Amino acid sequence: MSRILQRSHIAFVHDVFMAAISFPLALYLRVGDGVRFYQADNILFSAALFTLIAAASFWYFGLYRGIWRYASLNDLTRIAKAVSVAVAVLFLVLFLTTRLDWMPRSAPIIQWFLLMALLGGSRLTYRIAKDKSTARALVRQGTTRLPVLLIGAGDEAEAFIRETERSADTPFKVVGIVSLTEGRVGRNMHGVDVLATADKLEDVIKKLEMSRHGVPRRLVLTGDALRHEDNVKWVEIADRYGMTLARLPKLGDLREGLADPLQIRPVAIEDLLGRPQARLDRDRVREMIGGKRVLVTGAGGSIGSELVRQIASYGPASLTLVDAGEYNLYAIDMEMAEKFPDLPRESILGDVRDRVRIGQVFDHVAPEIVFHAAAYKHVPLVEHNPNEGILTNTLGTRNVAEACRAAGVATMVLISTDKAVNPANVMGASKRLAECYCQALETLPLDQRGPTRFVTVRFGNVLGSTGSVVPLFRRQLEAGGPLTVTHEGITRYFMTIAEAVELVLQSAELGRHGVTDGGKIFVLDMGRPVKIIDLARQMILLSGLRPGKDVEIKVTGLRPGEKLYEELFHDSEPPVPTETDGVMLASPRVVDYAEIKQVFDALEDSATNRNTHQTLELISKLVPEFQPPEIGVKSIFADTPAETANQVTGDTA
Structure with a gap:
């Protein structure tokens, strides 16, 4: 520390000396040998006065916080400010005291350029000399x-x-x-x-x-x-x-x-998405979240925990974390305690299936913004356990949405998936049903809906999230392979976890201004889809191994409910751009609230009683694109054939 102080003091003395000689030098450059006809007292007084002013200005503008070895444009800017103030103050004082009768008017301009050259040039010379000495040292050392x-x-x-x-x-x-x-x-x-x-x-x-x-x-x-x-x-x-x-x-x-x-x-594999990642308008999001009471369901999951991290950075009044998993909730709570110890927060164990528990939480916390990230998302598991998927993804969303209405929440954000478009599996259909419910609430008259805005955000696969393909491939690589791909032609859209959460936050900010009127849904422009087999090859190569030689890639066949490719939009719901680059709006079919409430009540009964056949039939009533092989159910749009309904109303995203 003393060494740094000594160096800054030396630099300060150097600069003050340069300031002292700059005035007489500028005068000499202006009048040449004619300087001998000027009164020495005037020159000495002016030089001494400028030295004192310059010393104060140099210190005030922090010219000695930087390191000469790394002198940059920022340092030059500080020098320019300090010199400008010092020259301006000097000549203001001289004008008030002597009216500058004895001095050429161009002298201040000459002095400004001269002192800039003296201060900036010395720093540049020092930096060049140090860089050359470093290069010579490397040569001597044979580096x-x-x-x-x-x-x-x-x-x-x-x-x-x-x-x-x-x-x-x-x-x-x-x-x-x-x-x-x-x-x-x-x-x-x-x-x-x-x-x-x-x-x-x-x-x-x-x-x-x-x-x-x-x-x-x-x-x-x-x-x-x-x-x-x-x-x-x-x-x-x-x-x-x-x-x-x-x-x-x-x-x-x-x-x-x-x-x-x-x-x-x-x-990393996320570096190879082949497109610029969507970026957040942080000022607008800070305006939305700052000073607000925020609640996140599924707070311990991949998306939920990233939501918690980013929301915490914007200074909410309080942050409530809700999750059914004890360990995941504990982990994110401890992380918040370390990173944001002063943020008022509460971690609550609770399942979105439990209407009473969710109601208690909302009554206790009175949130103003709710992010609903709790969901089952693993396609084969939900396919084999359809009632559980409906109870959590669909009816859990209804519980949260109705709690938002009752509590007068300003904005509820539902996190959905591209698998909700033309769903071929129960997981996608359960999320489409969740979308339908929030759309129906959003289109209710204001006196029925209340103050709550219901915003739905739809995006594709998230790199690195639990249960996704990238962590699976990493585990398989660590075990020596093979990497398993279900089909050579299977493709998926991908984004990073941070990018997905930024989309959610940006969409929430847009949605609170009524952009989703009519039940519109936010969708991210995710670029081109990625072939999973290419993803596997890239991960092997990035590990320093060779596909097919060091590590095999094995094609295992499509799993139950798995599609070859996912869609972000239905053919009949063309995307509409928003004011935010990379964020678009879709306009999928909207179901009447009275109709959807009736079917949801029936779904609750069938799923609770684990009546799988009836559950699948009811799903198909609201989501006619989802047709399990063992049943064929007439759409609830009885006056419109299913094929026409798809073309006219668009689907189901």
Whole structure:
């Protein structure tokens, strides 16, 4: 600490000295030898006065909090502010005392540029000297750095190359850059050439192989490259040439000080989604959540726990966590205690199936915003246990929704799934029924619905969530394989957990302004679907293994209720964009509240009594697209044939 203080004091003395000589030098530059005709007392008084003013200004603007070795544009900006204030104050004082009768009017301008050069130039000279000494030290030590090839010639690449040249500790040396566009090919970035475009990656690697550098040891992707549609090919190319695939920190993390520019990380499967992830309008979400009482059901699950984390960061008045699983609830509660110890919160064991318990919780907490994430989501398990799926996913949603109405909750957000579109399984149908109930409530007249807005958010598979394919593949890889895929052609939409939750929060903010009038549903634009077999191959390659040689991929056949591909929209519900990029609106069929209430009462009776046949029949009445093989049930839309109903009303998402 004393050493830092000594250095800052030395820098301060240096700057004050430069300020002291800047006034007479500026005057000399203006009038030349004519300076001898000016009164020495005026010059000395003005120089001394400016020295005192400049010293105060320099310290006030924090010129000594930075490190000269890492002088940057921010430091230059601070210097400019400090010099401008000091020069302005000096000449204001001189004008008030002497009317500047003896001084040329251009002297302040000359002094400003002169002092900027004296202060900024010395810092730049010091930085250059230190960087050169570091480079010489590396040469003397015979330091060998790993050759790396960058894909992407943007700001992240520039920051990484700059730090590798500056730092004595980095083990990397950038030997070339592959650009994503033609515009930067042939140009140079801190002495590193942009060799070609990404479609010529293999040619670049072969060319480097014949050079003194040899084949690069690592292929490093920047943020733009991670979102490129060819990133899957690069995984295979890296494997072919024995290169390790890695990625740079995101530019946003660098700007916010969350990452080291020299840190390169293994590429995770979520990095290869091939599209930019949706981003949150944080100010609007903070306005929605800040100071509000918020309740999350299913708070211990993958989506629920991420919801809790993000909501807590926006400063709610209180946060209530509800979950039926003791351990999951305990885990997220402990995490909140560590990260947000001052946030008023309550963790409550409770099952959304239990209407009385949910009512007690709402009476006790009086939430203003409710996020309903409690659900069974594993398709084969719900297919084999349809009554349990209906009791939790469908009737549990009804219990929460009616509790919201009774408590006067401002906004309820139902988290749904793409499997609710043309559902081929009980899980998808149970979520579609949940959507139908919230839609029916949303379309009620205000005097019947009350103040509550019912917002439904639909999205696809979440990478890394419990029960999803990625954790399964990871476990299978750890066991040595094989990785099991149910069908070679099966595809799914994917997003990250954080992205899914950001969508939920953004949709809640939009929904409270009436965007979902008429029972509309929010859907994320998830880009193109991903083939599961390709996902398996990528995970094997990213583990440093070879598909088909080191680890087998086994096709096991479709499971009960499993579809080859999922849909985000029904054919008859065309997407409508919203003011938020990546968030769209669907307009699926809306069922009358009186009709759906009657069927739900019957569903409660059949599911509670575990009358599976009757449960499936009732599901099909509200969701005619869902037709179990053993039954054929006439739609409740008796005046409209099923085929026509699908075409006209759209389905069921």
